[in-house]
Amino acid sequence: MxxxxxxxxxxxxxxxxxxxxxxxxxxxxxxxxxxxxxxxxxxxxxxxxxxxxxxxxxxxxxxxxxxxxxxxxxxxxxxxxxxxAVLTENERVYLILMMLVSSKEELSLNHFTAELEVSKNTVLNDLKQAQSYLNEYDLTIRYSRKAGYVLEGKEFQIRKLLINVTYQLLHMNVTEHKLMEVSSIKTDEREEFSQRIFNLENKLNIKITDEKMATMPYILILILRRIQQGHELQLFSIKYEELSHTKEYQATEAIFQDQTEIPVQERLFFTLHLLTTNVYWSEYLTEDHTTQQLIPVINNMLRLFEKSACVYLQDREQLVSKLLQHIKPAFYRIKYQLTETIDIQGAMNKELKELQHLVKRSISPLKDFIGKAIPESEISFITMLVGGWMRRQGESLEKKTKAIVVCPQGVSVSRLMFSELSELFPGFVFLDSLSVREFLNYELEYDLVFSPTYLETDKKLFISKPFLSEEEKYRLRKQVMLEIHGYIPNHLNAQHLIDIVKNHAEIKNEKALTEALQSYIERDEESSVSKPVKSKDINLDQLIPHGNIKLRDSVSSWEEAVRLSSRPLLEQGKIEREYVESMIQRSNEDPYIVIGSGIAIPHAAPDEGVNEVSMSMLRLKRGVNFTADYHINLVIVIAAVDKQQHIHALMQLMKLAGSEKDKQRMINAATVEEIYEILKLYSNEKELENTQ
The missing domain is CATH 1.10.10.10 (Winged helix-like DNA-binding domain superfamily/Winged helix DNA-binding domain)
Incomplete structure (x- = not known):
């Protein structure tokens, strides 16, 4: 029974x-x-x-x-x-898929009913479920009297399916005996290929993870079977010169040494499979070209993460090496779209989900390097590795003050407010900048809310203007710190100081020194409240003089608008041509440069060709389209040399962006002088207050 x-x-x-x-x-x-x-x-x-x-x-x-x-x-x-025990529907569907990719003969309905021990109606329903699963692979189950049930589609996609189905079946309650039965694999055949994989480990000086070690013999046997049946890969995106120099390709040659008829593209495919295989130990991770390129990418990711999470990751080289063991195979999985869709979200606790949110914000260097979006499953694995490292060094997001910024005044204002507050409170973890609607449905845990408007919340709420003067920043910081800590802590980190001391002196008792420094930093005294020295602010009319304003009725494209607006700064030598091209490239990636209806502020990084802080403006009476969502009349190029000098003028510009009346006056202006007078108005706060 x-x-x-x-x-x-x-x-x-x-x-x-x-x-x-x-x-x-x-x-x-x-x-x-x-x-x-x-x-x-x-x-x-x-x-x-x-x-x-x-x-x-x-x-x-x-x-x-x-x-x-x-x-x-x-x-x-x-x-x-x-x-x-009766197989579940999910197990039957995966066994059907395995039969389709591995069968040595034509498959009829009777084959499925005999192997799965269910009725024909149940099999027909399971075949429908199998087809639903195959849609994401662009594969189709076809039936004909002559050939029976077969898979149709690109062989590369069938190989991806084969790898994933093997992995899934070995993680279900389905026994290896059942898997071998439906795929017609004999025990001695599996043992022989298991030994080949073991020899491969020794050849490459690596240790493959247990789950990959279990699946690889089946995958190798079934790939060879498909090749023998005439199901060969057509030419695809993997180039011989990309992989032929790798140790994995040499290992593949050794595995196939008794198989003389294996085409080059098949050898490349199995090399790719080896490259995408997770390892938990390797002797040669720093040798090849891809690895050398990935190391600075991972370092940049970690720097962004440290900034977002307000942590300092110790033993960085060891962490980079550990991440490299996962990210190198992930690089090939993502590049050639072989990432397994494994959902591990359910296994993540609350703190790991918060950590993943910050990892996702720091993943851009890897995304830019590969040229493709990073799948959630890969981000989850990276999160778990970083989270484990933080626990090892005693770091925890639970101990950090977590804040969100809620601003009803649009994405750009919200993002600028988020950036300002992140700099003002470097010890806080700022999770997100949100609209009010997003805030009402926000799921992550947080301690503080910053907003320019009152919100109903049981967390500590601090009302803050979107743009703060130096005096207002000082008052807000004092208010928040007194509320949270009861005193104003200094902007110092004991571990950072220890690392500096290590570079120049020998420390006899690191623990005692760390405790002494921490005690000094966190002393509770009024003298620890330090007011920043106020630098001389540069006004909007100073950064955009008459000569930096251009008037046009229209232009043919957004790119032309940026180049035309940049021309005065180029002619004055305040920016280089590379800065203009960087602005255009960044504009395509970042719609946040739109700061209000009809106004955009294209900009790039200071190290991309800025010689002196400066701004210039192009007025377009009929406007130009920027993406499908925005129509722009005022294009203001910002060339910043740091994070400070242009901020005062930018705040004045943001106030101008909030006045529909003055924007329309500028759009309809007949002369440069008319526009400059409006800029002067917003550069003089007292005069502006008298007119409003």
């Missing part, structure tokens, strides 16, 4: 958690007391047929299970339980 799926799940639960009660089982599986009783009787009938003691149920709804039941059902060689 066999167990139905529900009874099998309940027995699994009882074996893994014998202290569970009847009520808990009923709630977990959404069943009635009668349904539980029915399943319980089925389980005991099955145990009796296996010559095992039945499970007793007490009056209080607890269970008494004989030790022999645990012993027999946990024996590795005793597969009777799994094999006799």
């Amino acid at each position: 066999s167990l139905d799926e529900r009874s099998k799940n309940i027995l699994d639960e009882l074996i893994s958690n014998p202290s569970i009660t009847s009520t808990t089982l009923e709630n977990k599986y959404s069943i009635s007391r009668r349904q539980l009783g029915y399943s319980f009787n089925k389980i005991n009938d099955w145990l009796t047929s296996m010559n095992l003691p039945v499970i007793e149920r007490t009056r209080k709804g607890c269970f008494i299970i004989d030790q022999s039941v645990f012993t027999n059902l946990h024996k590795e060689e005793d597969q009777a339980f799994v094999e006799m």
